[in-house]
Amino acid sequence: xxxxxxxxxxxxxxxxxxxxxxxxxxxxxxxxxxxxxxxxxxxxxxxxxxxxxxxxxxxxxxxxxxxxxxxxxxxxxxxxxxxxxxxxxxxxxxxxxxxxxxxxxxxxxxxxxx
Amino acid sequence: xxxxxxxxxxxxxxxxxxxxxxxxxxxxxxxxxxxxxxxxxxxxxxxxxxxxxxxxxxxxxxxxxxxxxxxxxxxxxxxxxxxxxxxxxxxxxxxxxxxxxxxxxxxxxx
Numbered sequence: 199x200x201x202x203x204x205x206x207x208x209x210x211x212x213x214x215x216x217x218x219x220x221x222x223x224x225x226x227x228x229x230x231x232x233x234x235x236x237x238x239x240x241x242x243x244x245x246x247x248x249x250x251x252x253x254x255x256x257x258x259x260x261x262x263x264x265x266x267x268x269x270x271x272x273x274x275x276x277x278x279x280x281x282x283x284x285x286x287x288x289x290x291x292x293x294x295x296x297x298x299x300x301x302x303x304x305x306x307x308x309x310x311x312x
Numbered sequence: 313x314x315x316x317x318x319x320x321x322x323x324x325x326x327x328x329x330x331x332x333x334x335x336x337x338x339x340x341x342x343x344x345x346x347x348x349x350x351x352x353x354x355x356x357x358x359x360x361x362x363x364x365x366x367x368x369x370x371x372x373x374x375x376x377x378x379x380x381x382x383x384x385x386x387x388x389x390x391x392x393x394x395x396x397x398x399x400x401x402x403x404x405x406x407x408x409x410x411x412x413x414x415x416x417x418x419x420x421x422x
Contacts, residue, residue, distance in 0.1 A: 238321075241355070242412075246408070299343060301355075304354065305353075
């Protein structure tokens with residue numbers, strides 16, 4: 199919410215194509231996260247990063263890749279290896295200040311397969 | 313791995329009725345958070361509980377953290393149509409990541 203920008207809002211992927219979802223934050227947060235949400239389901243963690251140039255796999259990392267070259271940016275690539283990519287993708291960042299552990303979410307990207 | 317379950321999955325109430333959602337973790341938690349996601353929107357942080365047995369209130373919303381730090385509940389008194397959405401609990405075993413519950417979708421009829 200506020201300060202985290204995800205783009206595009208809607209994205210369509212052709213079979214066999216890699217697509218990259220953008221996530222930018224201006225909150226000066228160290229930690230960033232990518233979640234996948236399927237209709238009527240909860241949030242599942244794909245990847246997370248605690249610091250620049252470092253990231254860890256979440257619970258469903260297969261078929262996805264990330265990079266963290268800048269503190270502000272944490273792009274997610276959905277590769278052709280992800281056979282069921284249709285979902286709502288949410289990026290979040292976490293404060294390390296007095297309200298640490300609270301995650302702030304972007305507005306999300308809805309990915310569909312053509 | 314750690315799992316966090318919520319019940320019920322869905323509840324439909326009349327405006328003015330109360331609502332409660334329950335959250336249960338398979339492991340002991342260091343903290344629990346609650347988020348609300350409006351239809352078509354993204355999760356928004358509501359509150360964090362850290363202490364065993366903690367109870368916090370936000371206007372008509374009451375949040376509890378169990379004594380064993382493995383369960384939590386959210387109770388809404390006298391629901392309003394603005395309460396519509398999906399409520400998620402999220403459990404943490406440290407500060408690095410959260411495990412989100414399955415969510416409870418609340419529908420309120422006027």
